[in-house]
Amino acid sequence: MPTHEREITAPVDLCLPDGRLNPEAVGWTRRPLHRANLRGWGRAKRWEYWGIVTPSHVIGVVASSLDYAGVHGLYVLDRATGAEISKDAVVPLARGAAMPPRSGAGTASVRGGGVTVDIGQHPGGTSLRAVAPGVELDLDIPLPAGHESLGVVVPWGPRRFQYTLKDVGRPVRGRLRLESGEHAVSEADSFAVLDHGRGKWPYSVTWNWAAGSGPGRAIQLGGKWTDGTGMTENALFVDGRLHKIGEELAWSYDRADWLRPWRITGPRVEVEFTPFHEKVARTELGVVGSETHQCFGHFAGRARTDDGAWVDLDGLVGWAEEARNRW
Numbered sequence: 001m002p003t004h005e006r007e008i009t010a011p012v013d014l015c016l017p018d019g020r021l022n023p024e025a026v027g028w029t030r031r032p033l034h035r036a037n038l039r040g041w042g043r044a045k046r047w048e049y050w051g052i053v054t055p056s057h058v059i060g061v062v063a064s065s066l067d068y069a070g071v072h073g074l075y076v077l078d079r080a081t082g083a084e085i086s087k088d089a090v091v092p093l094a095r096g097a098a099m100p101p102r103s104g105a106g107t108a109s110v111r112g113g114g115v116t117v118d119i120g121q122h123p124g125g126t127s128l129r130a131v132a133p134g135v136e137l138d139l140d141i142p143l144p145a146g147h148e149s150l151g152v153v154v155p156w157g158p159r160r161f162q163y164t165l166k167d168v169g170r171p172v173r174g175r176l177r178l179e180s181g182e183h184a185v186s187e188a189d190s191f192a193v194l195d196h197g198r199g200k201w202p203y204s205v206t207w208n209w210a211a212g213s214g215p216g217r218a219i220q221l222g223g224k225w226t227d228g229t230g231m232t233e234n235a236l237f238v239d240g241r242l243h244k245i246g247e248e249l250a251w252s253y254d255r256a257d258w259l260r261p262w263r264i265t266g267p268r269v270e271v272e273f274t275p276f277h278e279k280v281a282r283t284e285l286g287v288v289g290s291e292t293h294q295c296f297g298h299f300a301g302r303a304r305t306d307d308g309a310w311v312d313l314d315g316l317v318g319w320a321e322e323a324r325n326r327w
Contacts, residue, residue: 028150034103036163043200044065048108068288070090074137108121125140149165166196167194245303296319299313299316
């Protein structure tokens with residue numbers, strides 16, 4: 001049951017020398033192979049988002065350069081109490097933001113508005129350091145041998161396109177320090193997820209994203225923003241091996257009650273997601289703005305591997321979200 005989408009197996013530049021999309025870059029990968037050689041101004045977006053789930057906390061770290069601004073943040077949810085800590089910063093013209101062109105190599109760093117994020121990438125994994133008032137995060141995210149990630153180039157046209165890399169179910173260890181005390185993050189029961197993005201976007205776009213992790217299994221699902229492009233960002237991971245799911249999926253959820261169960265379905269996907277917490281984020285900067293409803297919760301259901309076997313997804317933990325952007 002292989003996907004109809006083209007698998008890329010050799011390094012490739014995202015853009016042609018004039019800044020347009022390189023047609024040879026359109027496809028998907030099992031490891032980071034795209035060099036995001038974006039040029040010039042004009043809705044160019046670069047970001048690194050790491051989401052971490054531990055038995056006691058959910059953590060989100062974002063570092064971004066969106067041309068007109070750098071939007072950075074550090075978020076912590078206490079799973080037992082529901083208490084949230086959210087520290088956000090908007091830096092005009094993304095001053096001081098460093099975003100390397102290739103995922104897994106180089107250092108991404110941002111500073112401003114009281115938020116500092118440093119992401120060091122090397123062949124053996126990633127170091128993640130983030131500081132904001134009342135929060136310090138110090139993590140190592142190893143890259144296991146043979147571990148695969150999903151890279152996809154989504155083409156809206158020669159001048160509007162996005163390269164996304166979703167790395168789901170990575171082991172993570174380290175420390176989370178809050179004013180209430182220090183919390184250990186253990187590889188035995190914690191998982192990290194990366195959303196690496198580079199591209200040039202339309203002004204207005206809506207997306208869905210879901211990611212769930214557990215021992216030996218992980219799921220990555222997307223929707224809306226890829227519809228009609230010929231590419232999808234759906235995959236099942238079993239023991240670190242990627243099984244690409246090429247079909248567009250149906251998403252069903254209640255926008256009046258985000259905490260009701262979500263359903264995500266297709267020929268190879270039968271997923272129910274039950275939230276335990278909703279995070280709402282809104283940004284309004286005049287003609288640009290965003291609204292995201294990110295729900296944390298548990299997955300149930302199943303997904304099918306390339307050889308047709310169904311894999312049980314019950315007990316995976318992670319999130320599902322809807323994001324609407326004008327940018």
